[in-house]
Amino acid sequence: MNGETIVVGGGVIGLTSAVVLAEAGHRVRLWSPGEPGATTSAVAGGLWWPYRIEPEERVGAWALRSLEVYAGLLDRPEETGARLVSGVHAATPLDGLGAWAAEVDGLRAATEAEYTPGDGLWARLPVLDMPAHLTWLLGRLEAAGGRVERRTVTSLAEAAEGARAVVNC
Ligand SMILES: Cc1cc2nc3c(=O)[nH]c(=O)nc-3n(C[C@H](O)[C@H](O)[C@H](O)COP(=O)(O)OP(=O)(O)OC[C@H]3O[C@@H](n4cnc5c(N)ncnc54)[C@H](O)[C@@H]3O)c2cc1C
Structure with a gap:
């Protein structure tokens, strides 16, 4: 060794x-x-979003920990590549997400004016320039x-x- x-x-x-x-x-x-x-x-793409990751009962906590880490990098985007982006997450119903979703600041169902076709989310999330x-x-x-x-x-x-x-x- x-x-x-x-x-x-x-x-x-x-x-x-x-x-x-x-x-x-x-x-x-x-x-x-x-x-x-x-x-x-x-x-x-570098978007923070727990999407099709397993095991489902554990990924929520892992993803929220990543979110915390990325929050600490946002004040130096040129250096770290991390910044926050606001927008609509299309075709995603709020009630189909795990318990982690309640911990994401400002995450909510998009209004009809924000996303006309139906179920969408309004979110402000980290995106990393990889x-x-x-x-x-x-x-x-x-x-x-x-x-x-x-x-x-x-x-x-x-x-x-x-x-x-x-x-x-
Ligand atoms: C188009 C696209 C968009 C994506 N968008 C997002 C997104 O918005 N958000 C998100 O979270 N994820 C996204 N992903 C998924 C994300 O890219 C992967 O989950 C992530 O890059 C996986 O990282 P990794 O380090 O495990 O693998 P990789 O980046 O594939 O790294 C694997 C490493 O292992 C090395 N390696 C392989 N075999 C050997 C070997 N035999 N010996 C030594 N080294 C070896 C490779 O050379 C490489 O260095 C996207 C993927 C794609 C393709």
């Missing part, structure tokens, strides 16, 4: 996990075959002493060899 944690994957989940671990004092190496800009995360956000996460990881290596893993056993823990992202 060399005491290092290996994070496999350099999209938003891998970078975020690596940042949290490195800032908590763990020695972290992140393995990814390409730059953050070459991931699916880089092309995501290339900017990934670059910012990478900077945070490096500042916390995390190392990034261009590497493709063929099995998790390969990553686990000598490592304290492997985080598969």
